[in-house]
């Protein structure tokens with residue numbers, strides 16, 4: 872019985888790193904109730920995140936790849952929590 876699984880821990884780690892950088896910069900936040908990441912749509916926070924990525928990319932990752940991953944993660948995160956009821960405010 873073959874149970875071969877192609878795992879890609881490096882990519883998962885890179886994504887986790889990008890999320891951590893975005894949170895640190897304040898570009899995204901976690902819904903307190905449901906835990907979904909939300910894009911805060913703050914251009915200054917995004918700039919901070921890109922700056923952090925460029926200055927301090929993960930080991931073995933080029934600054935360009937680190938920035939690309941940040942952009943990729945941002946693109947995958949919505950600006951609302953999918954489980955929070957829409958509020959008119």
Ligand SMILES: [Zn+2]
Nearest residue numbers: 902905952955
């Ligand atoms: Zn929520």
